[in-house]
């Protein structure tokens with residue numbers, strides 16, 4: 001039997017936030033193949049940042065003698081930290097599911113959806129049973145999953161991804177991390193701060209898509225802190241004896257074997273479009289598998305919409321949330337469509353040190369042949385609060401258009417970068433000039449925001 005719905009939503013991450021009061025009068029199906037609530041809540045942004053906070057506390061203790069405060073880090077109670085994190089999160093996921101199930105107009109399906117026709121979905125449950133539904137509108141909010149590169153031998157050894165590594169019950173003594181992006185940077189900080197011996201294997205430098213000065217400094221600090229193999233070709237994975245795993249790499253022409261108790265694969269995330277049989281519905285995807293949408297977030301098939309990691313390569317929660325707000329409105333207001341406007345998309349990497357960035361990098365400007373830009377860099381160590389922190393390495397780098405004097409890019413490495421950047425995002429968004437941002441208001445003295453003020457003044 002096929003059941004009919006007004007709207008079907010595939011994925012309960014950002015997709016679950018679509019149901020505004022406008023949807024109360026509609027019959028809605030929500031389909032989820034995994035834990036209710038999606039990546040950010042269950043295995044992404046939120047748990048990682050809760051672990052990062054504990055990691056920052058451990059690092060503060062470790063470095064406290066720099067300030068004349070002698071302290072010793074005795075023990076890290078991993079299970080207590082994990083229980084605190086998941087004791088908060090898991091009930092939210094369960095509560096969210098119960099709430100949706102309690103609504104008269106909503107049916108929650110636990111299973112994997114795929115298209116069997118332009119408006120027809122088959123939902124397969126874990127027990128092998130399947131149901132079919134038809135919906136007038138369908139929202140693709142199925143996110144992305146860890147990408148596992150075809151490394152010889154990898155499928156024969158145990159490894160973690162970001163989906164599983166935070167749920168382990170015992171800290172390994174050593175951990176190899178494959179990849180040099182967001183997940184690698186944050187997980188190295190978490191596990192390294194808790195005393196795990198970290199080896200990072202990256203095919204390039206670390207955070208290579210950041211501004212070149214930021215990536216260089218981050219790579220330098222991580223190479224001091226951890227064992228790193230950069231510009232490495234991963235040759236093979238194999239059991240390493242004594243229950244360890246072994247990764248063979250080639251660096252500068254030399255073959256090196258690295259062994260550790262555990263392995264984390266952090267080599268990017270692939271949009272979940274493949275699982276959905278989108279070709280059956282005629283929904284177009286691009287070469288990388290992202291669902292193609294227009295500015296109203298309509299796919300190439302009328303009545304099918306997409307949002308979040310399945311359509312946006314930025315793969316960030318704040319972009320997915322903004323897209324969910326647009327789809328929520330457009331789906332029920334076909335005569336008053338709103339266009340998505342995400343510019344400028346900021347991001348932060350909650351590593352040790354933190355990174356935050358918005359707008360263009362200097363290498364992007366150079367590649368585009370832009371000549372009329374100016375840059376300024378100011379160090380934490382050159383403002384009063386930075387003296388208090390004894391910071392000698394971190395900085396804020398700004399790039400502005402030399403003629404219009406608006407910001408083209410802002411990049412910060414160092415403590416509180418994710419918060420310091422927010423005023424620069426606002427300035428860019430609302431077209432303020434560097435001069436207005438620098439002198440149009442007072443900066444609290446001697447707050448760390450004087451770092452941004454001074455970088456702006458330099459420009």
Ligand SMILES: Cc1cc2nc3c(=O)[nH]c(=O)nc-3n(C[C@H](O)[C@H](O)[C@H](O)COP(=O)(O)OP(=O)(O)OC[C@H]3O[C@@H](n4cnc5c(N)ncnc54)[C@H](O)[C@@H]3O)c2cc1C
Pocket residue numbers: 010011012013014015031032033034035036037038039040041043044045046048049111112113114141142143144162183272275276307308309310315316317318320350
């Ligand atoms: C470790 C980690 C840390 C992160 N930290 C941050 C951060 O600090 N800040 C930030 O902005 N972003 C962060 N992100 C990215 C952020 O989590 C994602 O951009 C965001 O969660 C995407 O939301 P979404 O709704 O598109 O997808 P998701 O939240 O992934 O939701 C998709 C849902 O669809 C389900 N699904 C998939 N296919 C099917 C199917 N065929 N049938 C039924 N259900 C299906 C999935 O099970 C999933 O629950 C992080 C990601 C990771 C992995």
Ligand SMILES: NC(=O)c1ccc[n+]([C@@H]2O[C@H](COP(=O)([O-])OP(=O)(O)OC[C@H]3O[C@@H](n4cnc5c(N)ncnc54)[C@H](O)[C@@H]3O)[C@@H](O)[C@H]2O)c1
Pocket residue numbers: 149150178179180181182183184186202203204207234266267268269313314315316347348349350
């Ligand atoms: N703080 C945050 O906002 C945050 C945190 C974690 C994840 N995320 C999101 O999740 C996404 C996925 O994170 P990620 O770190 O997995 O991806 P990423 O794209 O940031 O980094 C992937 C890394 O893997 C390497 N890599 C890719 N394919 C490889 C291969 N075949 N062999 C060897 N190395 C390979 C890349 O060179 C890169 O260093 C991010 O792009 C980001 O959008 C965001």
